[in-house]
Amino acid sequence: MPSPTAWERIGRFFRERFPVEKLSYDELVRKKTVPIHRRSWGYYTGGLVLLFLLIQVVTGIFLLFYYEPTATDASSSIEYLTHYVPNGEFLRNIHAWSASFMIGFLLLHFLTTLAMKSFERPRELTWLAGVLLLFLTFTFGFTGYLLPWNQIAVNATKVVLQSLVQASTFLPGGLARLPLDVRLALQGGESVGQPTLSRFFAIHVVLLPVLLAIILGFHLLSVQLLGMSQGVDTPAKRYERFFPSYILKDLSVWTVAFFVLFFLALSIPFASFLPYPLTEPFYALGPTPAGIKPEWYFYFVYYPLELLPFPVILAGMTVIMIGLFLIPWMFRKSSRRALTALAVAGALYLLIITIFGHDIYQLVRGGS
Amino acid sequence: MLVLYVILAYIAIFVFIVGTLYRLRAMRHAAATFAPQLREARLLLWESIPWHLGIIIILLAHLIELIARYPWQLLVDRPFALWLFEGLGLALSVTSFVGLSALLIQRFASPRLRAMIGPIDIILLGVLLWVVGTGIGTAIAYRWGTAWSTSTTVPYVISLLALHPRPDYVSALPWTAQAHIVGGWIFLLLLPFSRFLYLFLLPLPLAPAGAAPPLEPTDLARRNTLRGIAGIVGGSVLLGGAGLAGLLRYLAGPNLTREQSVTLDQERLLSLEQATQERDLILQREREDYILVAAVSELTLTVGKYFTDYQLRPALAFLGRDGFPMFISAKCTHLGCTVGNTVNAKEQILCPCHISYFNIYSGIPTPQSPAKLPLPHLGWVLRDPQGTEIASQTPDGRRVGQPTPAQVSSAQVYITRRFSGGA
Numbered sequence: 184m185p186s187p188t189a190w191e192r193i194g195r196f197f198r199e200r201f202p203v204e205k206l207s208y209d210e211l212v213r214k215k216t217v218p219i220h221r222r223s224w225g226y227y228t229g230g231l232v233l234l235f236l237l238i239q240v241v242t243g244i245f246l247l248f249y250y251e252p253t254a255t256d257a258s259s260s261i262e263y264l265t266h267y268v269p270n271g272e273f274l275r276n277i278h279a280w281s282a283s284f285m286i287g288f289l290l291l292h293f294l295t296t297l298a299m300k301s302f303e304r305p306r307e308l309t310w311l312a313g314v315l316l317l318f319l320t321f322t323f324g325f326t327g328y329l330l331p332w333n334q335i336a337v338n339a340t341k342v343v344l345q346s347l348v349q350a351s352t353f354l355p356g357g358l359a360r361l362p363l364d365v366r367l368a369l370q371g372g373e374s375v376g377q378p379t380l381s382r383f384f385a386i387h388v389v390l391l392p393v394l395l396a397i398i399l400g401f402h403l404l405s406v407q408l409l410g411m412s413q414g415v416d417t418p419a420k421r422y423e424r425f426f427p428s429y430i431l432k433d434l435s436v437w438t439v440a441f442f443v444l445f446f447l448a449l450s451i452p453f454a455s456f457l458p459y460p461l462t463e464p465f466y467a468l469g470p471t472p473a474g475i476k477p478e479w480y481f482y483f484v485y486y487p488l489e490l491l492p493f494p495v496i497l498a499g500m501t502v503i504m505i506g507l508f509l510i511p512w513m514f515r516k517s518s519r520r521a522l523t524a525l526a527v528a529g530a531l532y533l534l535i536i537t538i539f540g541h542d543i544y545q546l547v548r549g550g551s
Numbered sequence: 552m553l554v555l556y557v558i559l560a561y562i563a564i565f566v567f568i569v570g571t572l573y574r575l576r577a578m579r580h581a582a583a584t585f586a587p588q589l590r591e592a593r594l595l596l597w598e599s600i601p602w603h604l605g606i607i608i609i610l611l612a613h614l615i616e617l618i619a620r621y622p623w624q625l626l627v628d629r630p631f632a633l634w635l636f637e638g639l640g641l642a643l644s645v646t647s648f649v650g651l652s653a654l655l656i657q658r659f660a661s662p663r664l665r666a667m668i669g670p671i672d673i674i675l676l677g678v679l680l681w682v683v684g685t686g687i688g689t690a691i692a693y694r695w696g697t698a699w700s701t702s703t704t705v706p707y708v709i710s711l712l713a714l715h716p717r718p719d720y721v722s723a724l725p726w727t728a729q730a731h732i733v734g735g736w737i738f739l740l741l742l743p744f745s746r747f748l749y750l751f752l753l754p755l756p757l758a759p760a761g762a763a764p765p766l767e768p769t770d771l772a773r774r775n776t777l778r779g780i781a782g783i784v785g786g787s788v789l790l791g792g793a794g795l796a797g798l799l800r801y802l803a804g805p806n807l808t809r810e811q812s813v814t815l816d817q818e819r820l821l822s823l824e825q826a827t828q829e830r831d832l833i834l835q836r837e838r839e840d841y842i843l844v845a846a847v848s849e850l851t852l853t854v855g856k857y858f859t860d861y862q863l864r865p866a867l868a869f870l871g872r873d874g875f876p877m878f879i880s881a882k883c884t885h886l887g888c889t890v891g892n893t894v895n896a897k898e899q900i901l902c903p904c905h906i907s908y909f910n911i912y913s914g915i916p917t918p919q920s921p922a923k924l925p926l927p928h929l930g931w932v933l934r935d936p937q938g939t940e941i942a943s944q945t946p947d948g949r950r951v952g953q954p955t956p957a958q959v960s961s962a963q964v965y966i967t968r969r970f971s972g973g974a
Contacts, residue, residue, distance in 0.1 A: 255819075446632075450632035548906070548919075
């Protein structure tokens with residue numbers, strides 16, 4: 184028997200990972216089951232991310248009715264929306280809280296799928312799509328942060344874009360030009376201004392949603408075609424039907440999550456975590472106020488950046504980002520116990536640096 | 552006051568803890584013999600569930616308020632949250648009152664159950680009704696209890712738990728509130744002696760088991776599915792209706808008062824003026840070879856004047872020790888924040904973003920600063936009031952011209968295109 188050609192091997196690879204023949208009512212609804220075991224709760228984390236994404240899309244669309252993406256009017260349009268438009272503050276709060284919830288649950292989803300070894304063959308492509316979605320979501324957070332055009336928004340964006348200049352000094356040869364070109368492409372000029380706002384707005388409301396829809400569509404469809412991963416080393420003894428049992432449970436979890444979000448958005452303005460000077464409209468000709476920081480979900484890279492030499496962070500982040508894509512192959516033979524230890528270590532790092540990052544910074548540097 | 556709010560309170564807490572622990576050990580038998588009587592109840596839906604649902608959430612809210620007093624205060628400072636909690640609290644109190652009343656009626660109506668109730672149980676039920684009733688009365692007559700309780704009843708209970716009792720926190724409260732508190736202590740005191748301790752267990756273990764034949768798994772699944780779907784549809788309709796109403800108001804926009812319109816338009820005008828100012832700066836830098844920064848007499852040694860260079864980067868103008876102007880970039884060499892303009896006792900200016908201190912004369916950051924490169928100095932040109940150039944200094948400090956101090960102090964200082972590559 185002749186050995187298969189490269190094309191045949193590629194075709195076989197994709198057929199195994201994307202079995203379109205299962206695209207039927209029977210396979211996707213009637214026969215589909217979900218394993219029941221002690222880690223079953225992990226299956227709900229992805230659904231929660233989807234819920235918060237949907238909330239982001241809906242609330243984002245309605246925020247567009249009032250938001251004006253110009254350097255002169257962005258801040259005042261937000262002010263108008265928040266303080267004058269009926270339910271405007273609530274809608275903006277939901278959008279802001281939901282963004283944080285989405286990223287929080289996305290990180291939890293990432294860690295649980297890592298611990299459950301959900302990237303195992305034939306789910307490598309699902310994992311790759313998931314990693315892309317992780318990066319896209321962080322980019323959503325970064326680009327959305329600038330849109331209110333207040334002091335913290337503009338100055339934090341300036342700092343991030345300026346760090347690209349710093350990165351270029353550590354890169355060799357022609358590569359050094361790359362971060363500078365990226366910065367110029369994003370910034371649209373010598374400094375952060377109207378061209379930057381226009382670019383970030385376009386990226387946030389058009390480019391990223393389109394990319395996200397495509398990759399998320401692939402991710403969800405592959406999850407549906409391949410089914411839930413086993414999740415534990417010993418195959419589960421019990422299964423439940425995907426429809427209606429699992430779906431109803433999933434919807435119950437969504438309901439609880441939605442009401443938690445609803446009450447938070449109703450009760451605590453997201454902006455209340457920032458002192459007033461930081462939420463003042465940005466004024467280009469004044470000094471940068473103290474306390475400029477990124478959103479909490481960037482603390483895991485912000486505080487190390489503050490404490491360690493830039494090249495160390497640059498190299499570390501590059502390795503980690505590439506490593507995330509290679510996880511299905513790097514940990515192919517690892518047990519779930521080992522992966523769980525890795526995920527727990529990752530979770531601990533994220534929790535500690537996010538909650539105590541400022542204290543650690545003060546401890547190391549002394550003073551604030 | 553001391554007797555009711557301190558001695559009674561401590562006795563009640565002590566008896567409740569010790570008595571409940573003791574009773575819980577004996578409860579296995581009691582629940583086994585008593586609970587089946589309840590299984591006769593056809594009204595579980597209308598009594599046990601409303602009672603438990605209402606009282607558990609209300610008690611939880613009391614507990615959360617006690618544990619997380621300050622976050623709770625933050626929450627109820629928001630009018631929306633205050634209204635919501637008041638509304639929900641009242642609704643749940645009424646729900647539990649109705650459920651409790653139904654439970655009482657059922658117990659007295661059923662001869663078998665009546666026979667099992669002792670005098671202490673009757674007293675306890677009366678006290679319970681009293682506590683819930685006075686709670687409802689306080690909620691109606693003295694609104695916003697979710698807010699005022701954080702500075703009255705909560706610190707009172709905390710003072711008890713801290714063993715520094717402060718009855719004065721509650722002694723001035725209206726009589727309904729005082730009756731509610733005292734009733735609560737009496738209830739705690741009596742509870743361990745009553746058979747109704749089980750009332751505070753979740754209703755789930757007491758679900759009817761003997762009356763109806765067990766459901767087949769498929770029936771159960773179907774029934775749960777239908778209930779789930781009905782719940783989703785019902786919830787969606789309610790939520791959708793409320794959401795749609797709110798959304799329409801959102802889209803219709805506000806009805807602004809005249810003052811609000813004026814304030815908003817003023818803010819917008821200010822923003823446009825700032826934008827005009829920025830655009831003017833750009834245009835000026837494109838057209839002019841000299842740009843006025845300040846009169847030398849305006850400059851000081853300790854507070855710099857902000858201006859922007861030819862590339863629109865921020866910079867600061869000081870008066871140097873020699874009486875001549877001194878220009879230094881205000882763009883932090885770490886990550887580009889704009890540094891502060893006030894000089895400290897060590898002749899340093901601070902970048903507040905990541906705490907870098909720069910010496911204003913050398914521009915060099917302190918070794919501890921995250922910034923490692925010095926802030927560059929900028930060149931300048933001095934012109935007398937007639938516009939004649941009397942001195943200049945390049946970015947690297949080379950000076951041309953020897954004006955007198957009087958000439959300097961009456962001159963104006965400019966940045967010039969010919970030095971613009973220096974910063």
